[in-house]
Amino acid sequence: MPELPEVEVCRRGLQPEVEGQTILGAVVRSPRLRLPLSATLGETLAGQRVAAVRRRGKYLLLDCRGGVEDGCLIIHLGMSGSLRFVPFATPPGKHDHVDIVFAGQILRFADPRRFGVVLWQAAGEAPHPLLAVLGIEPLGDEFTADWLFAATRRRAAPIKPLLMDSHLVVGVGNIYASESLFRAGISPLRAANRISRERYGQLVPAIRQTLSDAIAAGGSSIRDYVHSDGGAGCFQVECAVYDRAGEPCRRCDGVVRQVRQGGRSTFYCAACQH
Template sequence: MPELPEVEVSRQGLLPYLPGKTVRAATVRTPRLRHEIPPELPRLLSGRALAGIARRGKYLVFDFGGGWLILHLGMSGSLRLVAPETPPQKHDHVDLDFGDTVLRLRDPRRFGVLAWTEAAPETHPLLAVLGIEPLSPEFDGRWLHAALHRRSAPVKPVLMDGHLLVGVGNIYASESLFRAGISPLRAANRIAAGRCDRLAEAVRETLADSIAAGGSSVRDYVHSDGGAGCFQLSCAVYDRDGAPCPACGTPVRCTRQAGRSTYWCPRCQR
């Protein structure tokens, strides 16, 4: 699933090309993804100029001046900029035609979301329930310690709870905990304030490094130009079960937490 870094890379890849341009036509080839696509969407978008593109957690928010298109890429979605004459393929479900280029949504599993709102986007039910942004100034060790203090569950699933902290998916939670030297099995409310400082720093560093590397391409995710991210190639523990820890040589372990694979070094992470 595209996580915060992949969504941010997608946003940054579109910014040089789309804001300021007007949608000539919108084409919707399927009635629904995860939810129904508003049937009036082509009419609502046609003739509107795109003022900007923001990100909230794993959602992209396209500002059309008095109306906002909210997009989630789901499990397998990606956005491409293609030439107007490029024929759609099987899983190309939505096109926004900006004249000289077309923004195309591809989603093989059809688990993405497209929603439209004319109210403030932060009040939309999809966004109103989201937690703090880990790259925002408000996110620091003090905030994290106070948030974890209320949770007795293992720290890794807590970090991945989007109602608390947005965008820290499976790869980034595992890598952040490794960088901070904290076991993913440790109870969240048993992490001292000083270690929360380091964990908050590690989360920010891990996400920033992934954005700089173009995100992680482990399944379907690609950039808007079709290129792949490469952060997964530098992972210390994620998807390295049995491989030597890059810091101490101890074999990396893997277990299941909340239905997801967790990777960690039993020697470096306590």
């Protein structure tokens, strides 16, 4: 479910609940995820104090201190993952794979499709390979039109799948790639190296704005559970093109089209986007 905004909303929901709190232990019901879960996660996490809740791309990072070894709990929600707080003794559902137990409540990780990841990274180890290959943060200072223009000079692939390549830029998933390109008036089919520097000057702010708006829209209703349903976020923001094939464009009297790129659905308005 989650792209960058959903993960960031999740992080903000998590932070006030767990920062400074001590983890009593963890329960692993099913270790089968995208990468196998450590069998000793419970012992590793027991007694850890959560020093900070950070985000890198779509990865949540819980910095931990004071257990058997300092380190970082890395969580990725994959396509269908979610985190929520539940009271003690709440019976686990079919896809509730991991519990992280705090003094007053349980942080429960569920993931029907098992594309998610829960990993322990010990302090002092080399950065985990999953994180080491990540590109730059789209809401960070480095993400500029000049940078994106330079990074795409040798890329003949269509711009939309490139925006979704986390080795280049992190966090832009299938929904927000389509939405950002609509906002910038750029066709998702256009070769990345045939987009001018000036038009990247439109695209970069469009991506930032699209992500920021989505974070702001999702950021309202967080309290005792962690929001990770991008669908709900999308309803709140009202998508311009995503999942609106055949429906009227919101900007002109055209119709939203759907095509397939890299095995994923892309939505756009051929009249508004070139």
